[in-house]
Amino acid sequence: MPVFRRLDEPESRWVEIHIDGQPTQAREGDSVAAALLAAGLRSCRTTPISGAARAPFCMMGVCYECLVEIDGVPNRQSCQITVQEGMQVRRQIGASEGYS
Known part of the structure; x- marks a missing residue:
């Protein structure tokens, strides 16, 4: 049983994003962090x-535990970014370029 599940919202619009190169459906208006969790991914970085x-x-931008690379830009707080059609998300493994 998933740890995170969506509340039913029958009028939601879905967009396609790519997580680590894999196409994934995300609900329009969701944060990238919510989309990662809804996709069943338990971690977003190491x-x-x-x-x-x-x-x-x-999930409000304080802890910085949700850092990912979005559209080639590392160290983005996934809880503060709304998904967009075609967005490329990569989970960060260890230090990324630009990590300080």
Whole structure:
């Protein structure tokens, strides 16, 4: 049973995004973090030092646990970005280019 599931909203519009190169349906208006969770992905990045898995935690931009690469730009807070048709999302493994 998934840890995260959507509330029913029959009038939702769906868009296609790509997560790690795989096409995925996301609900228009969802944050990227919500789309990752709804797609069944338990982590969105790993830490640069230990490689420990990290996942969205606060969902309001405070904790920085949800960092991903979006359309080629690393270290984006996925909870603060709304999905867009055709968006390319990559989960970050360790330190990314531009990590400081």
